[in-house]
Structures are given as structure tokens and as C-alpha cells.
Amino acid sequence: MILDGVELRQLEYFVAVAEEQNFTRAAVRLHVVQSAVSAAVKTLERELGAPLLDRNSKRVRLTDAGAALLPRARIALDAARDARDAVAEVHGGLRGILRIGTMTSTRLLQLPALLGEFHRRHPGVLLHTSVAPHGSQGLIDALAERRLDLAFVSLPGPPPAEIHLTELACSVLDLVVPDDHPLATREAVTLADIAGLDFIDSPVGYGNRAVTDRAFAAAGLSRRVTIEIPDIATGADHVRHGLGIALLPRFAVTDDHGVRLLSVTGADLNWTASLATPVDRPVGAAARALISLTAEFLP
Amino acid sequence: MILDGVELRQLEYFVAVAEEQNFTRAAVRLHVVQSAVSAAVKTLERELGAPLLDRNSKRVRLTDAGAALLPRARIALDAARDARDAVAEVHGGLRGILRIGTMTSTRLLQLPALLGEFHRRHPGVLLHTSVAPHGSQGLIDALAERRLDLAFVSLPGPPPAEIHLTELACSVLDLVVPDDHPLATREAVTLADIAGLDFIDSPVGYGNRAVTDRAFAAAGLSRRVTIEIPDIATGADHVRHGLGIALLPRFAVTDDHGVRLLSVTGADLNWTASLATPVDRPVGAAARALISLTAEFLP
DNA sequence: GTCAAGTATCACCGATGGTGATCGTCACGA
């Protein structure tokens, strides 16, 4: 037994605890009871001859040994998944779990339709999608840290070196104003017309927010973002109730009574969605299958 | 359980069977009974949903799925060893198994002294040395296929792209003849003097054999190798008993009664020993420690 | 047809991994 009893199950439990910083949440994620995780990590520490986690009833932290182990444990788990996927690919059926990060607003990409089709083609693959609490930048971080296999992001500007972006779709952001707003009678406006006004927008880190911030900065103008909303589908409602104006894609305005949509000229308000993949490691077979389907589905 | 019960132990058993092409030999290597290996591989096949080995009582072959799995299983096992070694490195004591390939004749490098010192410094590391049945080329193959972590080889000419060689030591091969041989009264000879004669040499694939073959080829000459011996320590004995002449390093001739050693001029008969390391993957902590000790020990 | 070597299956048994209960610890708020 050249690995002294160390097994993938133990590495998986360790990684879950390290990521959750909590044994109980890790147990929920792993679908076992808390004491099973506690015992498995204790056995792993005995087998490796080093404490990996420094913990009490209030806090869980990595030790130096644990910090050394964590990225390598992820690599070992990814390698084992890749091995399993390679067998599935040869044997005619992909299996496993594909961890996908998505932006809050997936309608830019018709993601439900894409994932639905993927599921029909590969029923053995479980899709774990997670929405980005910290926007696309948070998804990029998770991808780099091997907590995600793929991510659908909106990231204006060049990506980090370890991430490859494939542009998938693009939508223009229009100005949405209440229909009694002084600008409501216009067909189009410029950024100068709306500089300094109160805006409703997504939080910093979201792709659409980055697009709007960049456009104002490029024009040498500023504005006030007085309300941040994580879901742009509620943007038109906020506008309707007079809480501010907003720059939104048309598809996010499903009920346009009480608001007007105006074009914005002379500014780059293109909101691009991309598929982010890692550069520094091969992607698994299921991820490759989804990448292929994405290329075929969203030309 | 995102890997559906697949564990490192199973991958390890599968790799052993694939390499040995025999369940019984794999069991010996793994220190378990044959039925344990048979059962573990069967379970792995069930968990992956594909037959991995096509076998009967006479023969074991990889299926396509097994061929897809094998290199990836090795990568996963290496990744897990690396994870374990990283913890050991941080925690102050290297552990694990270091698989080292060596040429049959290690005295060129004083390898026993080197490995003895390594063992004293890192008692937690088990050294598995294997001699090369197919010479240094076989060791290079084993290194590329992840069956070895490091190898001490003699490989004249450029190495393959995925292997890095660090030259460690060099010895000149001298001509050894019976003391009643017509050339025995000479101090030195050229290759032309000995072209066409019967030689004792190592098998093809051994480093020293490659050196001698290259020297004759470079001179546009040939010779007959009538006896191949895997251990050059027995070379002088063969010469003494009149079975042929040989090109050997001086250290391999411990008893020179009945033979003469002659220099060979005008030919490149330098037999170089090198440490071969993989280029395409990081080496583990124990391997890095041995590489460092080799640099310090054999300047 | 016989035989030796090897793989698969089986009965058995100690070890393992999970559950559920519970104890001890630790911030935190009253």
C-alpha cells in the first residue's frame, strides 16, 4: 500500500472542510453526517502524520501542512475524475459531476436551454451550477482555485493569464427610465445626458456593472449608483417605482408598462457573455462535451 | 461521493495488473493475495461501468477503456503521492516510496554510498531500486511511463524530449585481452586493430554497449559480439577464459591476473552516467531531495 | 488426455465507515 491508506474519499472530505471552513457544512455538501467527516479527517491526519486543520467549536483553519495539501488534493481529485471520465468517454457514456459557474442572469445565453440539451445528451453527468455571489470575478477566482470546472462569465477587459475566454453572446444595454421622466420623450440619449443622475445597477464585480462603469469612465463622466440589485430582472420594477434609472438589456425588461427604453449613442455599452475555461490544466471529458455543445448551440 | 466509490487503492491494483499482465504477480507486488486483486479490479470495473481488462487463465490484456484509464490512473496516483510528500516536506519528514531505476553496474556512480546517505537523511522514504533488464533505454521507457520516479542511466546521444539528463560521472572503457593475446604486449591500440574480432559485451540497450557500438560505427568499422553478458563484473572472467575480448571500465576488473588492460586511442569510449528526470511533470519531494543529494555527493 | 498455471468465486472474519446520541468547548448576548 504505497500511499499508507490515504484515499480519495479522505482527500475529498478534507477539501470540503477546507473550503467550507466548517465540518457541519462540509458534511451537508458531502451527504454524510458531521461525525463521519470528523473521523475521516482525523484518520487522514494520522496517516499523513501531520495535523491538517486547526479547529475548535468556533473556527476551522488550515495548518501549514494543510495549506500544502489543499491544492495538491484538488489536483489528485481532478486527476481521478479525469480518469473516470476518460473511461466513460471510451465506453460510450460520460458520467460524473460538472461544476458550472453562471452569472445571475443567464438569459443572455439561453443557458437553461443549453444545459437542458446537454442533460438530454449526457444523462449520466450531474450538473452542479452555482450562481456567482461575487459576480463574474468571483467565478474566475473559483475556476482558478479548481472549485469550478467551467464558468459562464461577463468579464470586460483581458482575462487573467490562467483563464481562456470564448465569447458567446452580446447584448446592448439600453437606458430604462420611468415614463414621466424628463428624458422619456427622447428616442436616444448620450452618456452626457445622464451623467450625475441616480442609477440602479448591479454590484461591483458583476459583468454588466463593469460595462457601465467602463463606459462612464471612458467618457470622463460619473454617476451615482444609489441602489445595487443582484438580479437585473427586478431592475425595471425599481425604475418604475422611481428609485432611479438603469442601463439594462432589453431581455431583462419583460413588462414595460410605466417605463421607456431609450438607446444610448456614442458609448460602448455592449455586454458580452463568455465561456471561461482554465488554461493551466486539461479539462475533463464532460467539460469538453459541454464546450462543444456550447459552440454548436450558441454560434 | 463524487467519484462513485473509485479509490486510489483500486487504481493502484489496476495499474499493477496492467503492468504485470498477471493478477498473481500483481498481488505479490502489492503484498496482498491474488483474490483480493481480482475482487478489487472487478469492483472498479463495476463502479466505472466498463470492463478494463480482457483476461482468462492464460492472458491479461487491456481493453480500450483500460488503455484510456491506465495513464490517467498513474497520474492520479502520482498526484496523491505528491500531495502526501508535500505534507511530509512541510511537516519535517519525507515519507513514501521512491522508485529508482539503476544500471546493472552502479559502481561507476558509487550508488550504494549515495543511497545509503539518502536513507540516513530520510529514513521515512523507502527506496525501491530496480535494475534495468533492458538497459538504460528500458529505464527511460519506464520513467516516461511513470513506473519510475528517477533513473540512473547511461544514454549516449540526445535524450528523448520528455527526459532531462544530468551528467554525473564518466569512465573510459579500456580493452581487456587475455595475457597471451597477440595484442597483449601493446600499451595502446586503435579500433582498427581490433575491428572484426570476437567481443564480449553487454546486451543492446545497455549504456556501455551503446558507447562501444557508436565508437565502431563512427570509425566505419565493425566487430562481432559473440557473447552478451548482463553484468560487466563478469567480463574479465569471460576474457580470461578466452571467450573473446572486451571493452570495460577499469573498476569492473577487480582481478587482473591472466588479462591485460590496454588503452584505446583515437576513439570516443567515454561511458557517461547520468541522472534522468522527467520534464513533463513535477517530481515529488523525495525525488527532489535525492536530486539535491546527488548534486552534492557526486560533483 | 493430462497438467500446471492462473483467474474467479465462495465462506469466513476482522476492520472500516457511517449513523445517532452525547459530551465538551467556545464565542456571544443578556
Added chain:
DNA sequence: TCGTGACGATCACCATCGGTGATACTTGAC
């Protein structure tokens, strides 16, 4: 200071697992 809630570690229990040893079956070689 004390009570509390949340959490990790330990324990008893138990179903399952993984290994052993025996053996049945298969398969080339002779």
C-alpha cells in the same frame, strides 16, 4: 457572570467492506 446555540470530537452500534484461504473452472502446452 451566566445561559445559550452552534460546532467538533468521541462513543456505541451495525452493515458493509476488504482481505485470507480454499477451491472450482479455464486455458494453453505438451
